[in-house]
Amino acid sequence: MPPRRRRGEAPRRRWPLYLLFAAGVLAGVALWAYSPSLPAETLIARYANDRSKFIDVGGVRAHVRDQGNPDGIPLVLIHGSNGSLHEWEGWARELGAQARLISVDLPGHGLTGAWPRDEYTVEAYADFIEVLVDALNLDRFVLAGHSLGGAVAWTFAATRPDRVSQLILVDAAGYPRDGGETPWPTRLARLPVVGDIGIYFKPESVVRRSLVDLYADPAMATAERVRRTAELQRFPGNREATLQRARTQEPLDPTPLKRLAVPTLILWGVQDRWVPAADAFRFQDAIKGAKLALFERAGHNPMEEETAATAAAVAAFLPDKLPPLPVPGVDTPVQPVVQPEKD
Numbered sequence: 001m002p003p004r005r006r007r008g009e010a011p012r013r014r015w016p017l018y019l020l021f022a023a024g025v026l027a028g029v030a031l032w033a034y035s036p037s038l039p040a041e042t043l044i045a046r047y048a049n050d051r052s053k054f055i056d057v058g059g060v061r062a063h064v065r066d067q068g069n070p071d072g073i074p075l076v077l078i079h080g081s082n083g084s085l086h087e088w089e090g091w092a093r094e095l096g097a098q099a100r101l102i103s104v105d106l107p108g109h110g111l112t113g114a115w116p117r118d119e120y121t122v123e124a125y126a127d128f129i130e131v132l133v134d135a136l137n138l139d140r141f142v143l144a145g146h147s148l149g150g151a152v153a154w155t156f157a158a159t160r161p162d163r164v165s166q167l168i169l170v171d172a173a174g175y176p177r178d179g180g181e182t183p184w185p186t187r188l189a190r191l192p193v194v195g196d197i198g199i200y201f202k203p204e205s206v207v208r209r210s211l212v213d214l215y216a217d218p219a220m221a222t223a224e225r226v227r228r229t230a231e232l233q234r235f236p237g238n239r240e241a242t243l244q245r246a247r248t249q250e251p252l253d254p255t256p257l258k259r260l261a262v263p264t265l266i267l268w269g270v271q272d273r274w275v276p277a278a279d280a281f282r283f284q285d286a287i288k289g290a291k292l293a294l295f296e297r298a299g300h301n302p303m304e305e306e307t308a309a310t311a312a313a314v315a316a317f318l319p320d321k322l323p324p325l326p327v328p329g330v331d332t333p334v335q336p337v338v339q340p341e342k343d
Contacts, residue, residue, distance in 0.1 A: 038234045044111055047086070047228060058131040063111035064104045066136070068096035073318055074138050077103040078129065080147025082242065084110035084232055087146065091303055094311035099318060104132060108241025110232050120245035122148070122252065126156040133163070140322050144168035146303065147275065151252055158256035165322050167264040168314060171272050171300050174254045175279050204230045216271035216299035257286035264290040265317045267310050269298030291317070
């Protein structure tokens, strides 16, 4: 039988112990989840290769790969949000005999890092692509973009139509979500203090779950992909750029799509959980003469999940040489597209 407390004796206060225990747990979780930036030299040694080069583009040391047929039609490739040029390596292998493939890590991504301009909106990225192609002496080229990079690509084509001979959009951003709701990661990033601190807490388990959701086949979220994605986000300046982009990017206005007169190919993964396949048809309806190819076994990154099939669609779309500049007032002919056969 427990001893009886004497009359007038104050009960023992245990809440300081509980508070101390909770603080210890929170500190342990924070130490476990905290992921500081990694040295740039370490990541460059790990994720650059013999086809990588670093060139000055608007004041940033940009990671670029220029590969394939140097005499082929130039194809400039723009990756998506929190991605990198590594996503295009499958196309580089499949299309290398036909085209000259130029991929780049956008500022705030991959091995490029922060941009002195400190702007990471779609419009700013379109300016970056213009400086890049000028540095590479490309007057005219085919432009392809995936997700966020798709928005950059069609924005570039809409504002600089004479420079883009053909446009390729892969699960591209451009239309607001139904109901106009802002994604919860963006809402968190925009919160004072929470967003500033939160960018430094992203363990590999969170990246793994994100990649599993990215692909139709969860097996695509390999240990190598998870590690590369997580570590490249820790390249100096990348997470700060991601936060800046979340806080400054305004909703996209798809109105310019209706004015596009560039032959366009739209590629889309039917099982995309991030940007619904319904948006593929919205792009097709908006862009005059656009051709659409759907890939039933792919998610948000069909160029990785269905590399051969998507590359075949691109190969059929690419001309043998750059077409002449369109004559003002005359409709631009659209290249026919051969749909890849399904297994």
